[in-house]
Amino acid sequence: MLTAILTGFLFSIFLVFAGKLFKGKLSLLASFVPLSLFVYFSQFIIPVSNGEVILKSYEWIPSFGVDLGFKLDGLALLFTLLITGIGFLVFFYTSSYLKGHQYLDRFYGYLASFMAAMLGLVLSDNMITLFVFWELTSISSFFLIGFNNTNPASRASALTALGITGIGGLFLLAGALLLNNMTGTYAISEMLNMRESIIGNEYYFLAVLLIFGAAFTKSAQFPFHFWLPGAMKAPTPVSTYLHSATMVKAGVYLLMRFTPVLGGEDLWNISLIAVGGVTMLYSAVHTLFRTDLKGILAYSTISALGILVFLTGLGTQEAFLAAAVFIIVHALYKATLFLVTGIIDHQTHTRDVTKLAGLNKIMLPVGIAGILAAISSAGIPPTIGFLGKELTYEATLHSETLVIILIIAIVLTKILLLYAGFVAGIKPFTGKLPDEYANVRKPGFILWFPPVLLAFLGVIFGVAPFLIESSIIKPVVAAMGADISDIHLALWHGFNLVFIFSLITIATGIAIYFFIKPSAKLEARAARFDSISPETILRNFNKLFVDISYFWTGFFQNGYLRNYISIIILFLVVLVGYILIGNTNFVIDYHSFSKLTIYEIIITLILIGGIFYTVFTQSRLSAVVGMGVVGLAICLIFVIYSAPDLAMTQFSIDTLTVILFVLVLYKLPKYLKLSDYKTRIRDGILSAIFGTLITTLALEVLSEPVNKDISEFYAQNAYLEAHGKNVVNVILVDFRGADTLIEISVLSIAAVGVFGLMKLRLKMADRKRYQDK
Amino acid sequence: MRTTIILKTASNYLLPVLLVFSVFILLRGHYLPGGGFVGGLIAAIAFILHAFANGLPNTKELLVIHPGFLIPVGLSISFLSGLAPVLFTDMPFMTGLWSHDPVAILGYVGSALFFDIGVYLVVVGVTLTIIFTISESA
Structure with a gap:
C-alpha cells in the first residue's frame, strides 16, 4: 500500500528527469498512473464491503510513536476511488486541455504529487502522518493555483490559499499533539476505543476546536471560505480535481473520520450544524451574484461542502448516509460542470455566463454532459442527485432540534444550488448561438469524454443505486460509527413530506432560473458588501500586522550600531538589575586580598589610561588603538592570574580586531559629527551602570558556593x-x-x-x- | 601604502617563523597552552603582517589559493575526524581514537589532533577571508 501511495511522488520525481517525454504526444500516458491506482484500489471494494478493515503499518519513528500506519476502511475507500478515478479523468483531460503547454510536465508532476499526498491523507491512520500528507496537499495546491506564475493575481491567490490551509494544518498538528497527550497514541484506530476518556477529558473542548480549525480552513467553511473562489485562478483541471472533487473534501473527511472519536456531543454537533448551515446558505446566495462560470461553481462548491459539514453535524445514521451519497453526487456533477466549463473556456476563451448560449450546436456531447450534471445537481430524478437530496431532506426532518429552521435553510440552499447548476450546465447550451461563437471549433474526444462519462455515471447510479449501496455507501456509514443494517437506497421513496419538499425545491429553483438572469449589474450590487466580508477583514488584519512589524523592525533595527548596543545593554541592565537589587549578599573582605604587586598596579594604570584615551580622543583610529591597549592590558591580567590559554587567544583576537577596525576606518573621514553633549552623558551613565552591574555580578558569583x-x-x-x-x-x-x-x-x-x-x-x-x- | 623597508624586510623572515610557531602552538595544544584556534589566529596574523608590509596582491600570490578554500577543507577534516570512530570502530560520533605508541616529537597522536588541525585551517581561512575581503573593499 505504501508503494501505491508513493507512486505519485515517484512519478513526479521521474518527471523531473523525463519531463520532455511527457510534454508531447506521450502526455496521455501520464493518465495511466491514476488509472492503475484506481484498479489497484478497486480490488479492495469486495473485502471492505464485507466489513473488513485493511491495516498496514510501516515503522517510521517508533521512539515517538510515529509510524506510517495506513487504514483502508469504507470512508478511506470512497475517497481513494474518487481521488484515483477522477484523477484519471483529469489527467486524461489535461493532456488535451494544456496541449503543448510549456510546463505541461511540471503540471503533471504537481498533479501526481497532489494525488499521492491526498491518498496518503485519506489512508493515514497515524495523526502525524495525516498531518504531513495534509500539508503536502496544501503545498501542491499552492503550486497548482499559482501554475500561471506570470500572473500576479494567480500568485496572490495561491498565497492566500496556502496561508489559510497552512494555518489549518498547524491546527491539525496541535490537535494531534493534544490528542496524543490525552490518549498516549497517534493512531486514530486506537483513539476509537478511548472515546469516553477523550470526551471526559478537560481538554476535549480544545481538541475539538483544533480539529474544527483544520477542517473548516481546508473545506472552505465560513468565515474561511474566501480562499476557494480565489483558487479558481488555477487551470480548470485543477479546479475540478482539487478544489471541488477531492482536496476541499479533506476537511469533511477529517470531520467524518473523527465523528466516532469526538462526535456525538452537543459541542461537536451544534457547531457543525451552525457552521455548515451558515456556509451552505451564505455561499448559495452568493451564486446569484456571479457571472463567471467558475465563480458560480466555486460558490456552489463551498455551499455543497457546507451541506456535508451540516450533515455530519446532524450526527444520525440517516445524516451519515445522506453525506456519503452526497459526496458521490457532488463529486460526479461538480467535476462534470467544471470540466464542461473548462471546455467552454478552452474553445470560446470566455467564461462569462451572460455571453454564452446555444453552444450545444457546436459541442453536443459536452452539452449533454452539462445538462445531465445540472439535473443531478438540481436533484431531479432519475439522477443520483435526486437520491442525495431526498436523503438530505429526510435526515434534516428527523433532526432533534430546530427542525423548521434547518429545513428552511437546507431547502433554500438546494433551490439556489439548482439555480447555480442550471446556470453553469444548461444556460451555455440552450438558446440562440451568438454569432461571435459561430466559428468555435468542436472539442476533441479527449476533452469531452471525461465529463460525459461522469455525467452518465450520475444517471446510472441514480437508476441503479444498488451498484454502490453495499459496495461503497454502507462501509462509509459504518466507518462513521453508525448502524448499517437497515440501509436501503432507492430512487422512489413514496409520496411523503420529503417528496413535497423536493417538488417545491425543483419548482422554485426552475422559476428562479427563468426570472433571474445573471448579470454584471447583480455582481456589482454584491460587490458593495465586500468591505464587510471576512476576506476584507482578514486582509486588513494582515495589513495591520505587517504595518506593526514594519514599525517594530524600524524602531529596533534602525541601522545604527550604537543604538543596537545601547538597547542590548539597557535591556540587560534592567533585567539583571531587577533580579540583583536587594538580592546581593556578597561581602568584600579586604583582609583576604592578596597583596598588590607592582605589575598589577602598572597594568591597571595602563588600563585606565587606555580607557580615558579612548573616550576623549578626537579620531576614530586612535580610539580603536586605545581599545586595543585596554584589551592587551586585560590579557596581561589573565597572564598574571594563570590563564595562559585565555591570554593567548585574547591577545590574537585583540590584534585582529584592531587590524579589522583600522582597515575599515582607515578610509573613513575623521569624526564628522561627534555625538552631542547630552548623548554622551546618557551613554556614559549607561556604561557606568553596566560596568557596576557586571562587577556586582562577578562578586556575587564568587560569593556563591561553586559546584566544582x-x-x-x-x-x-x-x-x-x-x-x-x-x-x-x-x-x-x-x-x-x-x-x-x-x-x-x-x-x-x-x-x-x-x-x-x-x-x-x-x-x-x-x-x-x-x-x- | 607607505611601508618602511625595515618592516618589509622583517616580514619576509617573520612569516615563516610565525607560521612554524603557529604549528608549534597547534601541536602542543593537547599538553600545554595552545591549540588549533590560537594557532590559526597566529598564522592568520602572520599573513596579515606580510600583507601590510608587501601589499595584499603579493600575499595573495604567495598563498596561491584563496584562503576561503581552507574553510571547507578544515571543516571536512574536523568532521571526518569525528566521523572516524563511527566508520572504523563501532563507537559513537566524536569518540577519541588514539595511537598505541607515542610518535616522535608529537607524542600520542589521536583523532583529536586532526580535529584541531581542522579548526586551525578553518580559523586561518575565516580570518583571512574576512580581513582580505574587507581590506579589498575598503
Whole structure:
C-alpha cells in the first residue's frame, strides 16, 4: 500500500528527469498512473464491503510513536476511488486541455504529487502522518493555483490559499499533539476505543476546536471560505480535481473520520450544524451574484461542502448516509460542470455566463454532459442527485432540534444550488448561438469524454443505486460509527413530506432560473458588501500586522550600531538589575586580598589610561588603538592570574580586531559629527551602570558556593580519557568537540557572509530598485 | 601604502617563523597552552603582517589559493575526524581514537589532533577571508 501511495511522488520525481517525454504526444500516458491506482484500489471494494478493515503499518519513528500506519476502511475507500478515478479523468483531460503547454510536465508532476499526498491523507491512520500528507496537499495546491506564475493575481491567490490551509494544518498538528497527550497514541484506530476518556477529558473542548480549525480552513467553511473562489485562478483541471472533487473534501473527511472519536456531543454537533448551515446558505446566495462560470461553481462548491459539514453535524445514521451519497453526487456533477466549463473556456476563451448560449450546436456531447450534471445537481430524478437530496431532506426532518429552521435553510440552499447548476450546465447550451461563437471549433474526444462519462455515471447510479449501496455507501456509514443494517437506497421513496419538499425545491429553483438572469449589474450590487466580508477583514488584519512589524523592525533595527548596543545593554541592565537589587549578599573582605604587586598596579594604570584615551580622543583610529591597549592590558591580567590559554587567544583576537577596525576606518573621514553633549552623558551613565552591574555580578558569583563537580571531572579525566594535559584544549577538541565543530561552522558561515556582502557590488540601478521597495 | 623597508624586510623572515610557531602552538595544544584556534589566529596574523608590509596582491600570490578554500577543507577534516570512530570502530560520533605508541616529537597522536588541525585551517581561512575581503573593499 505504501508503494501505491508513493507512486505519485515517484512519478513526479521521474518527471523531473523525463519531463520532455511527457510534454508531447506521450502526455496521455501520464493518465495511466491514476488509472492503475484506481484498479489497484478497486480490488479492495469486495473485502471492505464485507466489513473488513485493511491495516498496514510501516515503522517510521517508533521512539515517538510515529509510524506510517495506513487504514483502508469504507470512508478511506470512497475517497481513494474518487481521488484515483477522477484523477484519471483529469489527467486524461489535461493532456488535451494544456496541449503543448510549456510546463505541461511540471503540471503533471504537481498533479501526481497532489494525488499521492491526498491518498496518503485519506489512508493515514497515524495523526502525524495525516498531518504531513495534509500539508503536502496544501503545498501542491499552492503550486497548482499559482501554475500561471506570470500572473500576479494567480500568485496572490495561491498565497492566500496556502496561508489559510497552512494555518489549518498547524491546527491539525496541535490537535494531534493534544490528542496524543490525552490518549498516549497517534493512531486514530486506537483513539476509537478511548472515546469516553477523550470526551471526559478537560481538554476535549480544545481538541475539538483544533480539529474544527483544520477542517473548516481546508473545506472552505465560513468565515474561511474566501480562499476557494480565489483558487479558481488555477487551470480548470485543477479546479475540478482539487478544489471541488477531492482536496476541499479533506476537511469533511477529517470531520467524518473523527465523528466516532469526538462526535456525538452537543459541542461537536451544534457547531457543525451552525457552521455548515451558515456556509451552505451564505455561499448559495452568493451564486446569484456571479457571472463567471467558475465563480458560480466555486460558490456552489463551498455551499455543497457546507451541506456535508451540516450533515455530519446532524450526527444520525440517516445524516451519515445522506453525506456519503452526497459526496458521490457532488463529486460526479461538480467535476462534470467544471470540466464542461473548462471546455467552454478552452474553445470560446470566455467564461462569462451572460455571453454564452446555444453552444450545444457546436459541442453536443459536452452539452449533454452539462445538462445531465445540472439535473443531478438540481436533484431531479432519475439522477443520483435526486437520491442525495431526498436523503438530505429526510435526515434534516428527523433532526432533534430546530427542525423548521434547518429545513428552511437546507431547502433554500438546494433551490439556489439548482439555480447555480442550471446556470453553469444548461444556460451555455440552450438558446440562440451568438454569432461571435459561430466559428468555435468542436472539442476533441479527449476533452469531452471525461465529463460525459461522469455525467452518465450520475444517471446510472441514480437508476441503479444498488451498484454502490453495499459496495461503497454502507462501509462509509459504518466507518462513521453508525448502524448499517437497515440501509436501503432507492430512487422512489413514496409520496411523503420529503417528496413535497423536493417538488417545491425543483419548482422554485426552475422559476428562479427563468426570472433571474445573471448579470454584471447583480455582481456589482454584491460587490458593495465586500468591505464587510471576512476576506476584507482578514486582509486588513494582515495589513495591520505587517504595518506593526514594519514599525517594530524600524524602531529596533534602525541601522545604527550604537543604538543596537545601547538597547542590548539597557535591556540587560534592567533585567539583571531587577533580579540583583536587594538580592546581593556578597561581602568584600579586604583582609583576604592578596597583596598588590607592582605589575598589577602598572597594568591597571595602563588600563585606565587606555580607557580615558579612548573616550576623549578626537579620531576614530586612535580610539580603536586605545581599545586595543585596554584589551592587551586585560590579557596581561589573565597572564598574571594563570590563564595562559585565555591570554593567548585574547591577545590574537585583540590584534585582529584592531587590524579589522583600522582597515575599515582607515578610509573613513575623521569624526564628522561627534555625538552631542547630552548623548554622551546618557551613554556614559549607561556604561557606568553596566560596568557596576557586571562587577556586582562577578562578586556575587564568587560569593556563591561553586559546584566544582564539572571542573573536577574534566581535570581528572582529561588525561585518562583523552590523553591530554591541557584541560581547556581537551574540552574544546574532545569532551565538547561537537560544540567546537558547530562553532567553526558558524565561523565559516560568517566568513561566507562577509565575503558575499562585500563582493556583491550592487549596481546603482539595482540599489535604487531595492531602496524603492 | 607607505611601508618602511625595515618592516618589509622583517616580514619576509617573520612569516615563516610565525607560521612554524603557529604549528608549534597547534601541536602542543593537547599538553600545554595552545591549540588549533590560537594557532590559526597566529598564522592568520602572520599573513596579515606580510600583507601590510608587501601589499595584499603579493600575499595573495604567495598563498596561491584563496584562503576561503581552507574553510571547507578544515571543516571536512574536523568532521571526518569525528566521523572516524563511527566508520572504523563501532563507537559513537566524536569518540577519541588514539595511537598505541607515542610518535616522535608529537607524542600520542589521536583523532583529536586532526580535529584541531581542522579548526586551525578553518580559523586561518575565516580570518583571512574576512580581513582580505574587507581590506579589498575598503
